[in-house]
C-alpha cells in the first residue's frame with residue numbers, strides 16, 4: 001500500500017507539473033505518455049483485488065488512496081469524452097448580434113451583462129448548446145463511468161462514489177432536507193427583498209439567467225483596484241503571521257483563464273495560485289478562497305511517510321478556503337482592508353453564500369436521485385424542478401449534465417461549508433470577531449495545518465468540541481448575519 005501510495009503521488013505530481021507547464025514552453029512529454037508510464041498503477045485486476053478489503057475496512061488512508069486511484073481511472077475512462085466537451089465549449093458556435101462566441105466567452109459575458117433582455121437571449125443560446133452539442137457527449141461520458149463501476153462490481157457510478165466517499169445516504173438525505181427546512185423562511189424572504197430591490201421583479205418572475213446579475217455585487221462594493229489585490233493581500237497575510245508559508249506560494253495573474261485556481265506542484269513546497277480577474281466584486285472573494293487552499297497546502301507537513309499528509313482531504317481543504325473567503329464578508333476585516341462598505345454589500349454577499357449552499361444541496365440531491373439510466377427529457381425536467389424549488393430561480397434544467405461535479409464534488413463543498421462554520425465559530429468564540437488580527441489565532445491555524453493532527457473532517461470537528469460535523473453552526477452563522485442586515 002505505502003509503495004503504491006508513493007507511486008500515485010509521483011504520478012499526480014507529474015500531472016500537476018504537466019498542467020501547469022502547459023501554458024509555458026518546452027513541453028516534451030504528452031499527457032498520454034505520463035499515463036502510459038504509470039499504467040501498472042491503474043491495472044484493473046489490482047484494483048479489484050484490493051477493493052473488497054479496503055472498502056469493508058475503516059482504514060482511512062486505504063480508502064483515500066483507493067478513491068484517488070478510482071478518480072484517476074475515471075479520468076482515463078472519460079478522457080476522450082472530456083476532450084470532446086472542451087472542444088465544444090471552446091468552439092465559436094453562438095451567434096449573437098451578428099458575432100460568433102464560444103460557450104466560455106458567452107458565460108463570461110453573462111457575468112457582466114446588465115440588460116435582462118440580452119441576458120435572457122444569451123442564456124437561451126447557451127442552453128441550446130447544452131442540448132444540441134454537450135448533453136449527447138455527457139451521456140456517453142456517464143455511460144463509460146457506469147461501465148467502469150460495473151466492472152468493479154460496484155453497481156453504477158453513483159454507487160461507486162457513495163461507497164468511496166463513505167457516505168451514509170439515509171443520514172445525508174435527512175441532513176440536507178433539514179438544512180433546507182431550517183433555512184427556507186429566511187432564504188425566500190431575503191431573496192424576495194433583494195429581487196424587488198435590485199431587479200424590480202417579484203420572486204415568481206425570477207429566472208436562472210437573473211442569478212448572473214443579482215449576484216454581481218459591483219454596485220454594492222466600493223473598491224475596484226483589482227490589479228493591486230495580490231500585493232495588498234500578501235502584505236496583510238504577512239502581518240497575520242503567514243509570511244513563511246506564503247514564500248512557498250507562487251502567484252500568477254492571468255486574465256486568459258476563465259477562473260482562478262490553486263494547484264499544488266509539490267506539497268508543501270511549491271503551490272501555484274492562478275488569479276483570474278473578471279472585474280467583478282467577487283474576484284476578491286475568489287482570491288481569498290484560493291488563498292485558503294494555498295495556505296492550507298503550503299502550511300502542511302513535509303512528512304511524506306505520513307499517509308494522512310499525502311492525501312489532503314478535499315473537505316478539509318474547502319473548509320479552510322471558505323474560512324478565508326469568509327473574511328470578505330467579515331465587517332471589521334473588510335473595513336480595515338477595503339474601507340467602509342454599505343450594509344447592502346454584507347447582506348447580498350451573505351445571501352449569496354446561502355444561495356450557493358442550497359445550489360450545491362440541489363446538486364447532491366440530484367446525484368442521489370440516480371439519473372444514470374433515465375431518459376434525457378426526464379433528467380432535464382427533474383433538474384429544472386429541483387433547482388427551481390431549492391434556489392427560487394426558475395430553470396429549464398437543460399444544464400443538468402453541465403452542472404454535475406466530478407466524483408460527487410458537491411459533497412465536499414457542503415461538508416466543507418459545515419466545517420468552515422464550525423472553525424469560524426470556534427475562532428470567534430476564542431479570539432473574538434477580529435480573530436484575523438490576533439496572532440494566536442494564526443498560530444492555532446498553522447499548528448493545525450503543520451501537525452495534520454487530524455485524520456478526517458469529523459476529527460477536526462470533534463477536536464473543536466462539536467458533537468458531530470453538521471449544518472447547525474452554518475445555519476446559525478448565516479441567520480445571524482442575515483437578521484442583522
Ligand SMILES: [Zn+2]
Pocket residue numbers: 289293318321
Ligand atoms: Zn475550493
